[in-house]
Amino acid sequence: MLKENLKWLFIAVLFLVVGFGSMKAEATSDFSDNNWKISWLIKNADFEAVDIADFGVHAGSPNVWYVDQEGVEAWGTSNPSGRIEVWQNGNGQGVPAYSGNNFIELNSDGPGPVYQDIKTIPGSTLTWSFAHRGRSGVDSAELLIGAPDNLAPILLASDDQEWRTYSGTYVVPAGQTHTRLTFAPISTSTGNLTIGNFLDDINLYINIAGAQLGDYVWHDENGNGVQDNGESPAPGVEVKLYDNQGSLLQTQTTNDLGGYLFSGLLPGNYGISFVNPDPSHYAFTKQKSGGDSARDSDPNKNGLATISVPTIRSEVISMDAGLTTIGSAIIHKTDGTKNLAGASFNILDSDGKIVTNTTTDTSGISMVNDLIPGTYTAKETTAPVGYQLQPQPISFKIVYEQTTPIEVNVTNQLKTGSVNVHKVGEQNQALPNAIFEVMTKSGEDLGTITTNKSGIATMSGLVPGDYILTEVTAPEGYERSAKPSPFTIPFNPTQPVELTIKNKTAPIPPTPKPNIPLKPSTPSKAGTITPVARTSVTSEISATDTSARLTKLPATGEKSECLLILLGTLALTSSFYLTRRK
Incomplete structure (x- = not known):
């Protein structure tokens, strides 16, 4: 027994040397029982x-x-004006x-109690204290503690113009998870x-051993990992609690307020296991979310x-656990007409973290x-064979207490191919500016393509199927x-379809021959010249025919005609001369 007392005495001296900052905690003299008073959830204790x-x-x-009471943190008043005098x-x-x-x-601008509501654990023992003083003489005020709708008088404080402190204990009744401390003015010296x-200096402590x-277990209804207003506690x-060797030390069950408490602990590292009450329905929410250790x-x-x-x-009141429900989703993969197997997805949460991955089966x-x-x-990472990867992630939402899986429909398009047309001449030389029309086998016109200077024309984006290529120019x-x-563009195309179209040189058209005039065979009458009829000579006329048509007239006729022309000319000249002379 002496050895045990010396151990606690050593610990107490050590703590007095290192100090404890601003934490409100007071030690009793009974070190063998290891009893301590720890400040319990009081806020704005000295205003x-x-x-x-x-x-x-x-x-x-x-x-x-x-x-106004809104400006005094944690405190309220029954003063009709709603004001607290500071x-x-x-x-x-x-x-x-x-x-x-x-x-x-x-006693503000109107009489009215000042109060604060505090979460409490039924059955726990609380120690309270406060300082009171009269203003102009002996004033009296009363402390009341209890449920907000069932306050009980605890102490009447009557003091003159000097501060005096009061303290006492209060055992929280069964089922009372909220306790109100109320200070009511009773009388004044004037x-x-x-x-x-x-x-001033209102304090509340919980008596603990060691x-x-x-802290607290709650139902995280929106699954964000943070204690939000309106979310209910999780009792039962x-x-x-385990030591650092994994040995079970204590077991607690959360009360109606969702609270639990382990006491009488020595310094060291501990492990805590929160037991899921129904793994088929509940899961623990996001870990360490929101950046606030008091609410995560x-x-x-x-x-x-x-x-x-x-x-x-130490007062380590920060080990919270959020319970939430679990839901499910069905991913249905199709190409619009048939189900597709082998599509893999990453499922990401709202923070962009991958929570799981999955692959569609033979039923899609x-x-x-x-x-x-x-x-x-749902972000697709692998598309089914022969299909294009879905570029856009699909969003969906899981709600609290979801009873049926949510359906997520994802459609894939077939992987497309292309055709390369090579236009060459008879010597396999590249021919530019050849224009081709591309149609589906069913007759749908997909447009035209033109060969470039390398003699190549390409059309891409062709879904698997049969096509017809026709040269139009x-x-x-x-x-x-x-x-x-x-x-044909095959299913799951991996390379372009190559087509070679060879053109023959066009024949050179024949050059037309000039027209040749033909002379008349006989004169019309003496002294006149009859024009010779002309006819066109085409390339179809043979050399023999042409020679026959160009045979000269008899020589006699030619001389007589020339003489007549000469005589006529002389006669006209002579007549013109004589006339001029006369």
């Missing part, structure tokens, strides 16, 4: 968190303010705060119910977490299970190929 700038109104005296050091009456810089006057009863470890959840969920998807307790006086179906509420995307100097060229 330092007050927003005078936004909610304050000057009360007529230096450093005295009427502050005094500060340096006030006109020279009254100092008991703790810090601020304190309040219960009889004026708006003057008197100063109050270090304290615990089993929580197990600590265990992993298996309900396991680790924690370090630094000292025997893939089940995705164990999804907590939230928004997800041949290169200059070449005959058009009138014969259509059928070709």
Whole structure:
């Protein structure tokens, strides 16, 4: 026994040397029982968190303010005006705060209790304390504690113009998960119910044995991993505590408030296991989400977490766990007419993290299970053979208490191919500017393509099937190929279809010969010349025919005609001369 007492005495001395910062904790002298008082969830204990700038109104005296209760963190009032009267050091009456810089006057601009509601664990023992002072003489105020609708008087404090502290204990009744501390003004030395009863440094402790470890389990209805307003506690959840060797130390069950607490712990590393009450229906929510350790969920998807307790006086009230329901999705993969197997997907959460992956079966179906509420995307990573990869992720949403799988339909397009047409001449030389028309076998016109300077024309984006290529314009100097060229784009094309179309040189057209005039065979009469009829000579007339038609007339006729012309000319000349002379 002496050895045990010496151990606790050594620990106590060590703690006194290193100190504990600003944590409100007081040790008793009974080290063998390892009992400690740890501050329990009281907020703004000495009224330092007050927003005078936004909610304050000057009360007529230096450093005295009427502050709307919204501006006094954690505290409310039954004063009809809704105001709490806040005094500060340096006030006109020279009254100092008991703790810090601020304190309040219960008798504000109207009488009304001041109160704060606190979460409590039924059956736990709380220690309370506060400081009270009269303003102008003996003022009296009463402390009441209990459920908000069932307060019980605990203590009547009556004091003159000196601060005095009070303390006591309160055992939280069964089923009482919210407890209200209320300070009500009873009387003043002046009889004026708006003057008197100063109050400061209100504290609440829970009596524990050794270090304290615990917190809260709740239903995370939106699956974001954060305790949001309106989300309900999860009672009846089993929580197990293990040492760093994996040995079970204690087991707790969350109360009606969702709270649990392990006490009497020595400093060290611990493991905590939150037991899923129904793995077929529930899952643990996202781990360490939101960046606020007071509101996040600590265990992993298996309900396991680790924690370090630094000292025997530590208050580690931060191990929260969020329970949420699980849903599922069905991915249905088709090409619009038939189901497709072998499509693989990554399923990503709203943070872009991969939560699972899946592949469609022979019926084109893939089940995705164990999804907590939230928004997800299905991103295709492998397309079925012969089909194009779906470029756009498909979004879907899982809701709390989902009872049927959500259907996600994803459609793939066939992988397309291309055709290369090579246009060459008789010497296999490349021929540009040949124009081809491409049609489906059923007659749908897909457009035209023209060969480039390398004699190549290409059409891409052709789905598997049968096609017909027809030359509509041949290169200059070449005959058009009138014969259509059928070709097929295969399923799952891996390379272009190659077609070679050869053109013959076009024949050179014959050059036309000039027209040759023919002379008449006989004159019409003496002294006149009859025009010779002309006829066109085509390339079809033979050399023999042409020679026969060009045979000269008899020589006699030619001389007589020339003489007559000469005589006629002389006669005309002579007549013209004689006339001029006359």
